[in-house]
Structure formats: structure tokens, C-alpha cells
Amino acid sequence: MASPNNGWVFLYWTEEGAIISNSPEYEFMLSSDKLLVAHFAPVQVNINVNIEESQAGFVYGGGVYNYGDNVILEAAPVNGYSFAFWKENGQAVSYDASYQFTAQQNRDLIAVFQVTSNVYYVMNISSIGNGYTNPPSNQYTHTAGSVLMLEAYPVEGWIFESWDVNGTTFKTQNLQINVGENLNVTAIFAMATSIPDVEESQEINVFPNPAQSILNISLSNYNGPTSIEIINLQGQTLQTLNNAYQGAGESISFDVNDLKPGIYIIRIINQGKITARKFTKS
Structure with a gap:
């Protein structure tokens, strides 16, 4: 009979291999x-490790260990934060950023960081094209860890395109930001009337155009998840269909009865590519 010691398990018996x-x-x-x-x-x-606020720092040392191994967890705050404690099951278990213990059972540990007082970051807000932002274009100072909401509003004849935050593009018109570094933020607007039509024989076929009640859209050469939006010339999104897929000979229909007569834009987003087509509501 084989009896494993504590922390070990029996596997099998062998004879001559x-x-x-x-x-x-x-x-x-x-x-x-x-x-x-x-x-x-x-x-x-x-040994699973996580962070209570993901933007506050980094943790290292989690993984799979053998019973009895020495485990060393490290918690490293980013600028503007300091390490507070490790917690498990809602209780603090160590106030040392470098937490050592012996692996004896599965554990789920969370590193808690706190905002360091008197640490500030500068945020510059600007815009390209015709539109305005909230907060308005200016330079602001915020404490580390602040959570801000940025809003972009195009003027008539323009549409919102994207936010540029330190070189990263975000398509969300109302954007939440967690302040953890100096930020250069730019709202980018484009002329709605400058969006070129796509020939019907190429990628987007819109019919009937003008449309009175139902607008049909047929796509070609599109693969993968595709989003279709109807926006007005003020850049407001009026209808959205996410994860649309077009097979050969199929079309997607939008009910446009509630739209006021005028010019609107169909915007297609597929694998990072944006194409558009104007149509008229009669």
C-alpha cells in the first residue's frame, strides 16, 4: 500500500518502467x-492575484505552485497611488507590498492601492473641426485617480469622428477617463457633407433612395462583425444595428418612418474600416 505524505498525491505503481x-x-x-x-x-x-482598481498598479507572482513552495507576491503602484494592503475574502492579510507565504491551498488575493495625496496630472483638451466639448477646450489639473466624463458635440453639418487620447483612438462620443498620467485629449469632427458616396456597384447599395418608410441596405465584400448606423448631419446616431451580416442577395431593412424629411448618412463599420453613403428621407 502506498500512502502519500501531506501535500503529495499517489499516482501509480510501476514495474520495470x-x-x-x-x-x-x-x-x-x-x-x-x-x-x-x-x-x-x-x-x-x-494562487490567483488581482487588483481592486486596475489602473492603480500591477501585481506579480500569481500562478500554479507545488504544495510547500515559497510564494512571493509583489504589488507595484503606478504614479499617484501607493500600496495599502493585500486582502482575501474581504479581510486584510498583509500590509507588505512583497507578501511571502507557503503554498498550502488555493488562494484568491486582491491588492488594494490608495490614491496618494497632492499628486496631480495635467489634461489638455482641444478639438479639430467644428464642434465643442464638455469640459471645453482648455488645460485642466486633476488629482490622480480622478474619473472624468468627456463629451463631444458636433455643430450642424459636422459629425463626431473620434477622441484621440495620448495617441490612442476612441470612437465613443461620451468617453470616461481615469486620470493616471498627463493627458492630451483631442475631439475630432468631420464635415458630414464631405463623406463621399460609395457607388452602388461597389460596397453599399441603398434603396429606395429617397426612402419614405423602409430603407434597405445591401452590402458586398464585408466579412465578420459589421455595425450599421444611421446618423443625422449633426452627428447624432439615430439607429444602430450591431453584428449585422450580409449574405449574397440579402439586405437589411431600417424603419425610417419616424425620421424627419432631409439628408441622412448610413455609416458602416467593419474590421476598423468605416464607409458611408448618404440617403434622403422623403
């Missing part, structure tokens, strides 16, 4: 000399 039993109790008839080997393995322990 061949597995002969997976049971710790192995019965057999002894008719000759035998050399049996019991194989054991350490119990594996999962």
Missing part, C-alpha cells in the same frame, strides 16, 4: 522477486 496499477492498494500473487515503484507528485496549488 511499466504502469501496473493506479490504485494505492495493489494486490498480486507473489511467484517471483518483484521490484515495484510507487510514484507520487506534489499537490498543485492555484
Whole structure:
């Protein structure tokens, strides 16, 4: 019989390299000399680490360990934060950023950081094209960890295109930002009337145009998730259909009864590519 020590598990018996039993109790008839080997393995322990506020810092050391291994977890705050404590099941278990313990059971640990007082970051807000932002274009100072909402509003004849935040593009018109560094933020607007039509024989076929009640849209050469939007010349999104897919000969229909007579834009977003087509509501 094979009995594992604490922190180990029995695997199997072998004889001359061949597995002969997976049971710790192995019965057999002894008719000759035998050399049996019991194989054991350490119990594996999962150490999961997370951060209470993801923008506040980084954690290291989580993973799979053998029972009895020495575990060292490290918590590193970003600028504007300091480490507070490690917690488990809602209770603080260590106030050291470098937390050491012996792996004996699965654990889920969370690093808690706190905002450091008197740390500030500068945010410059500007715009390209005709539109305005809230907060308005200017330079602002915010404490580290502040959560801000940026809003962009195009003027008539223009549409919102994107936000540029330190070189990263965001398509969300109302954008939430967690302040953890100096920020250069630009709202980008484009002329709605400058969006070129796409020939019907190419990618977008809109019919009837003008449309009175139902507008049909047929796409070609589109693969993967596709979003279709109807926007007005003020840049407001009026209808959205996400994850639309067009098969050969199929079309998507929009009910445009509630739209006021005028010019509107169909915007197609597919794999980072944006195409558009104007149509008239009669």
C-alpha cells in the first residue's frame, strides 16, 4: 500500500518502467522477486492575484505552485497611488507590498492601492473641426485617480469622428477617463457633407433612395462583425444595428418612418474600416 505524505498525491505503481496499477492498494500473487515503484507528485496549488482598481498598479507572482513552495507576491503602484494592503475574502492579510507565504491551498488575493495625496496630472483638451466639448477646450489639473466624463458635440453639418487620447483612438462620443498620467485629449469632427458616396456597384447599395418608410441596405465584400448606423448631419446616431451580416442577395431593412424629411448618412463599420453613403428621407 502506498500512502502519500501531506501535500503529495499517489499516482501509480510501476514495474520495470511499466504502469501496473493506479490504485494505492495493489494486490498480486507473489511467484517471483518483484521490484515495484510507487510514484507520487506534489499537490498543485492555484494562487490567483488581482487588483481592486486596475489602473492603480500591477501585481506579480500569481500562478500554479507545488504544495510547500515559497510564494512571493509583489504589488507595484503606478504614479499617484501607493500600496495599502493585500486582502482575501474581504479581510486584510498583509500590509507588505512583497507578501511571502507557503503554498498550502488555493488562494484568491486582491491588492488594494490608495490614491496618494497632492499628486496631480495635467489634461489638455482641444478639438479639430467644428464642434465643442464638455469640459471645453482648455488645460485642466486633476488629482490622480480622478474619473472624468468627456463629451463631444458636433455643430450642424459636422459629425463626431473620434477622441484621440495620448495617441490612442476612441470612437465613443461620451468617453470616461481615469486620470493616471498627463493627458492630451483631442475631439475630432468631420464635415458630414464631405463623406463621399460609395457607388452602388461597389460596397453599399441603398434603396429606395429617397426612402419614405423602409430603407434597405445591401452590402458586398464585408466579412465578420459589421455595425450599421444611421446618423443625422449633426452627428447624432439615430439607429444602430450591431453584428449585422450580409449574405449574397440579402439586405437589411431600417424603419425610417419616424425620421424627419432631409439628408441622412448610413455609416458602416467593419474590421476598423468605416464607409458611408448618404440617403434622403422623403
